[in-house]
Amino acid sequence: xxxxxxxxxxxxxxxxxxxxxxxxxxxxxxxxxxxxxxxxxxxxxxxxxxxxxxxxxxxxxxxxxxxxxxxxxxxxxxxxxxxxxxxxxxxxxxxxxxxxxxxxxxxxxxxxxxxxxxxxxxxxxxxxxxxxxxxxxxxxxxxxxxxxxxxxxxxxxxxxxxxxxxxxxxxxx
Amino acid sequence: xxxxxxxxxxxxxxxxxxxxxxxxxxxxxxxxxxxxxxxxxxxxxxxxxxxxxxxxxxxxxxxxxxxxxxxxxxxxxxxxxxxxxxxxxxxxxxxxxxxxxxxxxxxxxxxxxxxxxxxxxxxxxxxxxxxxxxxxxxxxxxxxxxxxxxxxxxxxxxxxxxxxxxxxxxxxxxxxxxxxxxxxxxxxxxxxxxxxxxxxxxxxxxxxxxxxxxxxxxxxxxxxxxxxxxxxxxxxxxxxxxxxxxxxxxxxxxxxxxxxxxxxxxxxxxxxxxxxxxxxxxxxxxxxxxxxxxxxxxxxxxxxxxxxxxxxxxxxxxxxxxxxxxxxxxxxxxxxxxxxxxxxxxxxxxxxxxxxxxxxxxxxxxxxxxxxxxxxxxxxxxxxxxxxxxxxxxxxxxxxxxxxxxxxxxxx
Numbered sequence: 001x002x003x004x005x006x007x008x009x010x011x012x013x014x015x016x017x018x019x020x021x022x023x024x025x026x027x028x029x030x031x032x033x034x035x036x037x038x039x040x041x042x043x044x045x046x047x048x049x050x051x052x053x054x055x056x057x058x059x060x061x062x063x064x065x066x067x068x069x070x071x072x073x074x075x076x077x078x079x080x081x082x083x084x085x086x087x088x089x090x091x092x093x094x095x096x097x098x099x100x101x102x103x104x105x106x107x108x109x110x111x112x113x114x115x116x117x118x119x120x121x122x123x124x125x126x127x128x129x130x131x132x133x134x135x136x137x138x139x140x141x142x143x144x145x146x147x148x149x150x151x152x153x154x155x156x157x158x159x160x161x162x163x164x165x166x167x168x169x170x171x172x173x
Numbered sequence: 174x175x176x177x178x179x180x181x182x183x184x185x186x187x188x189x190x191x192x193x194x195x196x197x198x199x200x201x202x203x204x205x206x207x208x209x210x211x212x213x214x215x216x217x218x219x220x221x222x223x224x225x226x227x228x229x230x231x232x233x234x235x236x237x238x239x240x241x242x243x244x245x246x247x248x249x250x251x252x253x254x255x256x257x258x259x260x261x262x263x264x265x266x267x268x269x270x271x272x273x274x275x276x277x278x279x280x281x282x283x284x285x286x287x288x289x290x291x292x293x294x295x296x297x298x299x300x301x302x303x304x305x306x307x308x309x310x311x312x313x314x315x316x317x318x319x320x321x322x323x324x325x326x327x328x329x330x331x332x333x334x335x336x337x338x339x340x341x342x343x344x345x346x347x348x349x350x351x352x353x354x355x356x357x358x359x360x361x362x363x364x365x366x367x368x369x370x371x372x373x374x375x376x377x378x379x380x381x382x383x384x385x386x387x388x389x390x391x392x393x394x395x396x397x398x399x400x401x402x403x404x405x406x407x408x409x410x411x412x413x414x415x416x417x418x419x420x421x422x423x424x425x426x427x428x429x430x431x432x433x434x435x436x437x438x439x440x441x442x443x444x445x446x447x448x449x450x451x452x453x454x455x456x457x458x459x460x461x462x463x464x465x466x467x468x469x470x471x472x473x474x475x476x477x478x479x480x481x482x483x484x485x486x487x488x489x490x491x492x493x494x495x496x497x498x499x500x501x502x503x504x505x506x507x508x509x510x511x512x513x514x515x516x517x518x519x520x521x522x523x524x525x526x527x528x529x530x531x532x533x534x535x536x537x538x539x540x541x542x543x544x545x546x547x548x549x550x551x552x553x554x555x556x557x558x559x560x561x562x563x564x565x566x567x568x569x570x571x572x573x574x575x576x577x578x579x580x581x582x583x584x585x
Contacts, residue, residue: 004202
């Protein structure tokens with residue numbers, strides 16, 4: 001029996017959810033695919049062990065978060081010569097929901113990867129603060145402070161979403 | 174709380190199912206093999222180092238051997254070996270698939286390998302190879318200006334730089350313009366070298382109702398970028414602004430960008446291009462395809478210019494060399510056409526398959542690497558471009574097997 005059969009079955013069940021998680025972390029299809037593949041390569045190599053975990057998907061998420069954060073650190077070291085800041089554009093006929101989604105995407109894109117990961121784990125994966133801390137390998141207090149800072153940044157960058165974010169902040173902090 | 178959850182769910186719904194399971198399994202197997210072999214490898218390295226021998230490294234020097242001249246008239250890569258026409262055989266430093274290869278002045282070669290994550294190698298006549306770029310997406314090279322453009326997906330930047338020896342200098346970069354935040358990056362699809370770069374978005378889902386893809390033109394030297402998608406019209410007669418028309422390869426203008434049907438395992442954008450010196454009333458639309466493959470790679474099938482300036486470009490069913498005739502509705506994308514007034518008329522049908530790469534041997538002859546979809550194997554054809562031309566199948570170099578890439582000769 002192929003030792004990766006269990007891994008394939010796991011991906012059949014979890015593939016969609018993990019793809020969405022990767023997309024929320026990166027905000028870009030190519031980057032999401034790269035991130036997911038990089039994380040899964042590690043997971044596949046250790047699958048016999050990972051499959052015995054109570055929640056293998058949590059291990060994959062953690063691998064993605066770590067890779068995303070470490071990749072961001074590497075990218076910061078690149079020396080570049082930016083030519084021009086390109087303004088974002090919106091089409092006039094967007095529905096209200098679409099505009100809200102775009103604004104939130106822009107605001108998420110401005111977050112450092114660790115803060116972004118906290119937001120995604122907390123509100124997309126629906127984890128408690130202690131579960132987020134466990135997956136990110138940090139203290140609960142760190143999760144709280146990162147979430148607080150993230151929501152403050154989101155409020156600043158997306159003032160039209162302040163109501164939604166203020167409500168969230170009260171629960172989080 | 175529900176508000177942000179719903180908003181995140183909405184954004185997550187834009188995600189596709191990234192089918193990377195088998196790629197991860199392959200990588201997992203490699204990691205396991207490496208883990209098993211690492212102790213023995215480390216011990217062997219210590220022993221070899223102790224006796225003054227060092228293991229060859231990827232960007233080291235590969236052993237060059239010499240065989241009989243290939244008789245092909247151009248250099249080719251078969252499998253992971255570069256066969257120079259004069260008989261030299263140079264192993265490539267990687268097993269990754271080859272995307273393109275060029276001769277570079279000075280008798281060396283520039284080879285791009287890998288797809289999702291590409292590396293561009295400078296390979297010397299002595300077999301010494303050095304990565305010029307690595308970890309990039311869709312690198313492209315203009316042999317005339319010796320400029321390279323590439324995209325780095327992690328930070329969403331497009332770069333332009335000039336090849337100088339083994340290095341890329343005069344780098345300029347720009348953040349990917351946010352024309353539409355929904356679907357993939359705006360990667361360099363075509364460029365003039367030095368002057369402008371067409372950034373095209375490669376949609377994974379082709380929407381017939383919205384056939385105009387997102388794209389922009391970046392002018393690195395000027396430090397400006399322009400979204401031209403909304404400025405262009407598919408009707409050349411309606412185009413009143415000449416500015417968005419740009420030369421995509423020598424002798425050709427681009428007038429628009431559209432989405433083509435999914436062809437086989439490829440999803441294509443097509444740039445509608447027109448011979449530069451044709452009057453609009455006589456223009457026969459041709460297509461320049463920019464295709465994504467299932468593994469995420471993106472292939473821009475560019476024009477190849479002969480030593481005297483004839484341009485070999487992609488063409489649809491109106492092409493003079495019609496070698497790619499598969500897909501839905503009988504639509505052929507892309508074939509290749511000789512863009513020369515005296516090359517009309519001849520149509521070569523090489524069977525069911527597609528062109529992987531081409532190179533000019535002289536102004537009358539082109540070498541084509543062609544993959545049969547029936548057998549999955551590559552063949553080489555020498556095609557005469559004059560009206561009475563012929564298509565001859567050529568043998569691969571002795572002992573060669575694997576994917577075939579024709580090395581584009583020096584034209585600059």
